[in-house]
Amino acid sequence: MSTFWSIWVIVLTLANLALVTWILFANRRVAVSDQEDPENRTTGHVYDGIEEYDNPLPRWWFLLFIATLVFTGIYLAIYPGLGNFKGFSGWTSVGQLENEEAKAREKFDETFGLYVEMPIEEIADNREALKMGARIFANNCAVCHGADGGGNYGFPNLTDSDWLYGGSPEDILKTIHEGRKGTMPPQGPVIGEAGVRNAAEYVLALNGLEHDTAMATEGQKIFGSVCYVCHGPDGKGNQAMGAPNLTDNIWLYGGSREQIQHTIRSGRSNQMPAQKEKLREDKIKLVAAYVYSLSRQEEVEQ
Amino acid sequence: MNDRIPTREEQDGDGEVRYRMLYESEDKVYIRHIRGFYTRIRKYTGLPLLALFFFIPWLNIEGRQAVHFDLPARQFHIFWTTFGPQDGFLLAWLLIIAAFALFAVTTWLGRVWCGFTCPQTVWTLMFIWAERICEGDRNKRMKLDAGPWNAEKILRKGGTHAIWIFISLATALAFVGYFYGIRDLVVDLAGFQAHPQGVFWVGFFTFATYMNAGFLREQVCKYMCPYARFQSVMYDRDTLTVHYDARRGETRGPRKKGIDYRAEGLGDCIDCYWCVQVCPVDIDIRDGLQYECINCGLCVDACNSVMDKMEYPRGLIRYTSEDELETGKTQLLRPRLFGYALVLLLMIGLFVQQVVTRSPIEAEVLRDRGARLFRESQGLIQNVYTVKINNMDQAPHEFTIRVEGKVGYDYTLRMPRDIYLKAGEIFAVPIRVSIAKEQLKDAKHDIYIVVQAVDKPELVDKHQTVFIGPKR
Numbered sequence: 001m002s003t004f005w006s007i008w009v010i011v012l013t014l015a016n017l018a019l020v021t022w023i024l025f026a027n028r029r030v031a032v033s034d035q036e037d038p039e040n041r042t043t044g045h046v047y048d049g050i051e052e053y054d055n056p057l058p059r060w061w062f063l064l065f066i067a068t069l070v071f072t073g074i075y076l077a078i079y080p081g082l083g084n085f086k087g088f089s090g091w092t093s094v095g096q097l098e099n100e101e102a103k104a105r106e107k108f109d110e111t112f113g114l115y116v117e118m119p120i121e122e123i124a125d126n127r128e129a130l131k132m133g134a135r136i137f138a139n140n141c142a143v144c145h146g147a148d149g150g151g152n153y154g155f156p157n158l159t160d161s162d163w164l165y166g167g168s169p170e171d172i173l174k175t176i177h178e179g180r181k182g183t184m185p186p187q188g189p190v191i192g193e194a195g196v197r198n199a200a201e202y203v204l205a206l207n208g209l210e211h212d213t214a215m216a217t218e219g220q221k222i223f224g225s226v227c228y229v230c231h232g233p234d235g236k237g238n239q240a241m242g243a244p245n246l247t248d249n250i251w252l253y254g255g256s257r258e259q260i261q262h263t264i265r266s267g268r269s270n271q272m273p274a275q276k277e278k279l280r281e282d283k284i285k286l287v288a289a290y291v292y293s294l295s296r297q298e299e300v301e302q
Numbered sequence: 303m304n305d306r307i308p309t310r311e312e313q314d315g316d317g318e319v320r321y322r323m324l325y326e327s328e329d330k331v332y333i334r335h336i337r338g339f340y341t342r343i344r345k346y347t348g349l350p351l352l353a354l355f356f357f358i359p360w361l362n363i364e365g366r367q368a369v370h371f372d373l374p375a376r377q378f379h380i381f382w383t384t385f386g387p388q389d390g391f392l393l394a395w396l397l398i399i400a401a402f403a404l405f406a407v408t409t410w411l412g413r414v415w416c417g418f419t420c421p422q423t424v425w426t427l428m429f430i431w432a433e434r435i436c437e438g439d440r441n442k443r444m445k446l447d448a449g450p451w452n453a454e455k456i457l458r459k460g461g462t463h464a465i466w467i468f469i470s471l472a473t474a475l476a477f478v479g480y481f482y483g484i485r486d487l488v489v490d491l492a493g494f495q496a497h498p499q500g501v502f503w504v505g506f507f508t509f510a511t512y513m514n515a516g517f518l519r520e521q522v523c524k525y526m527c528p529y530a531r532f533q534s535v536m537y538d539r540d541t542l543t544v545h546y547d548a549r550r551g552e553t554r555g556p557r558k559k560g561i562d563y564r565a566e567g568l569g570d571c572i573d574c575y576w577c578v579q580v581c582p583v584d585i586d587i588r589d590g591l592q593y594e595c596i597n598c599g600l601c602v603d604a605c606n607s608v609m610d611k612m613e614y615p616r617g618l619i620r621y622t623s624e625d626e627l628e629t630g631k632t633q634l635l636r637p638r639l640f641g642y643a644l645v646l647l648l649m650i651g652l653f654v655q656q657v658v659t660r661s662p663i664e665a666e667v668l669r670d671r672g673a674r675l676f677r678e679s680q681g682l683i684q685n686v687y688t689v690k691i692n693n694m695d696q697a698p699h700e701f702t703i704r705v706e707g708k709v710g711y712d713y714t715l716r717m718p719r720d721i722y723l724k725a726g727e728i729f730a731v732p733i734r735v736s737i738a739k740e741q742l743k744d745a746k747h748d749i750y751i752v753v754q755a756v757d758k759p760e761l762v763d764k765h766q767t768v769f770i771g772p773k774r
Binding site: 027028029030031032041056057058059060061062127130131134135138142146147148149150151152153157159249250293296 | 311312319320321322323324325326327328518521525670674677679680684686687688716718719720722729730731732733734
């Protein structure tokens with residue numbers, strides 16, 4: 001606010017206060033006219049023959065008015081309100097926010113701080129810690145990975161024993177912390193359309209799914225010259241680079257013939273966003289422990 | 303109208319113009335002490351209630367305060383039950399019941415709530431008792447107030463205010479104790495380590511009680527109380543209220559005891575003004591029913607004691623109705639009262655049923671708001687739900703979840719290994735329900751998620767939801 005507007009606001013506010021005060025005091029008495037009956041003064045209102053007495057208001061009513069005026073004065077002295085004047089208490093909404101945040105941090109340190117030093121395997125056996133992890137998961141991870149961590153199309157299932165980048169506590173921690181970038185390069189230009197179809201048949205064969213044997217044999221040659229570099233000679237994948245296991249019938253982008261062909265032809269690229277900027281270290285640790293425990297939940301046949 | 307606020311006039315500096323002041327303090331009401339039937343009723347109902355109010359916070363059950371409104375934790379412990387915010391409708395019912403009870407009682411007996419049980423009246427009368435103990439009865443108090451400040455006046459007034467502050471502080475401590483925990487509150491305050499909010503509220507309620515019962519008194523009933531405003535609407539011709547029997551009493555006038563006053567054309571009223579002097583709202587009941595009257599019966603006691611002295615029959619001022627004064631009979635059974643009573647009983651019945659059948663566990667089931675309705679994996683159709691369990695019991699429990707669905711379907715349920723909730727804890731458990739794809743014949747069918755405590759099978763809640771599969 002420029003100085004002019006600041007002064008404008010201050011003058012208006014104070015003038016209004018003064019005016020209200022003056023009105024209050026000027027109207028606390030009326031001149032007595034000689035015609036009126038001192039015992040039965042009325043307001044002059046008559047409804048159905050019922051008249052209204054003009055009795056004084058209680059004094060505490062008047063005192064309440066004054067109390068509000070005093071409150072206004074005290075408030076404007078303590079808090080910002082008069083133009084650019086910041087008030088004597090130095091209160092700001094940002095300051096209040098920072099205070100609340102500091103309080104929250106303190107509280108988090110108290111609750112989560114217990115687990116900073118604890119190894120993840122141990123946290124995964126701690127009932128209360130897992131509950132916190134579950135809540136953090138529900139708020140931050142469930143959007144993509146599903147409420148149960150079971151994944152979705154393009155988002156890995158965290159509840160099975162198949163890991164793209166490894167399922168050890170350290171690997172999980174690194175995945176959440178740093179994020180991951182997974183890329184399957186497009187092979188269509190490299191091996192041609194016939195090559196794509198043959199390779200897809202071989203991948204189906206690897207999983208024991210229904211396939212064309214002749215094409216799969218052709219596909220095996222292509223696999224041995226191109227695909228093995230990442231997925232390994234036996235197709236079991238490579239966790240160091242996040243190349244998936246192609247033999248376990250677990251699919252990130254679907255396991256139908258068309259979907260596999262598309263993956264080989266056009267490639268896929270995917271990203272797990274890094275969480276270190278968004279979540280506190282101790283929260284990441286808790287949620288990592290929760291993810292670690294997910295694959296050990298029980299299934300109940302009913 | 304003899305109870306209007308007096309008007310004061312003041313002169314201008316030069317005495318030219320006279321002014322009438324538009325704001326005036328009411329005259330202080332000095333109540334004459336009186337004993338009698340209705341005073342005794344008030345005493346013997348009020349004292350136990352007060353004792354309960356002050357004593358209940360000190361009761362402990364299983365090492366915790368029996369009645370504790372724990373606002374930060376949003377748990378309201380009332381003896382062996384704990385209520386949470388989700389029980390707000392019960393509170394709403396309770397308040398509606400209280401409102402209807404007020405309607406019914408007011409229709410039947412007028413403003414007896416105000417006269418006998420309202421804290422405003424009870425605390426005011428306590429404070430007046432303190433005045434009487436320290437300063438004496440009505441006449442002495444008036445003299446003392448009018449007299450100059452001297453050692454005796456300081457001592458007597460000081461005593462009054464000391465008792466007032468003591469009562470106010472005790473009230474505030476008890477009241478805040480319901481929320482803060484009375485033992486903690488007393489210990490923390492004594493050790494100067496109470497939470498600032500706790501200190502503030504104790505101070506606030508002390509001040510409010512002191513000002514309210516000490517100075518505002520009947521003005522609350524006259525100007526502030528909303529119930530007082532609309533209770534008059536519930537009065538009818540048969541409402542039992544304090545009336546002066548004008549036919550018997552007029553013409554009023556002083557007389558000697560034992561003379562044949564009827565011959566002199568006098569009624570039973572001896573115009574002693576006791577009924578006015580005992581009145582806490584400063585009205586003259588002989589002017590008829592007025593909106594200020596709180597039906598407290600003090601003037602009834604006063605008049606009866608005078609009638610006894612004069613050896614006249616009691617009941618010149620008594621609880622009666624307009625109808626009775628005119629026709630000699632009160633019609634007690636009337637549709638309005640009957641209707642209120644019926645609705646009241648109905649609601650109390652419903653309320654009791656709600657409280658008794660209330661389960662201390664509550665489960666909510668939400669379908670996963672994922673991108674798809676169902677997941678297909680390894681030849682299974684999977685649906686994911688989040689089961690929000692609220693353990694409102696006062697003990698921790700381990701829970702199991704099971705699915706009840708269509709006969710012939712083999713459901714597989716996947717859930718965390720141990721679902722353990724502390725007392726009053728709320729936790730959301732994700733579960734996955736799967737069916738083999740070839741078994742599933744419906745695009746959509748109802749299933750029930752059942753949550754049950756392992757160690758206490760009666761804690762169970764069943765929730766209906768939908769299992770969605772591919773279109774057939």
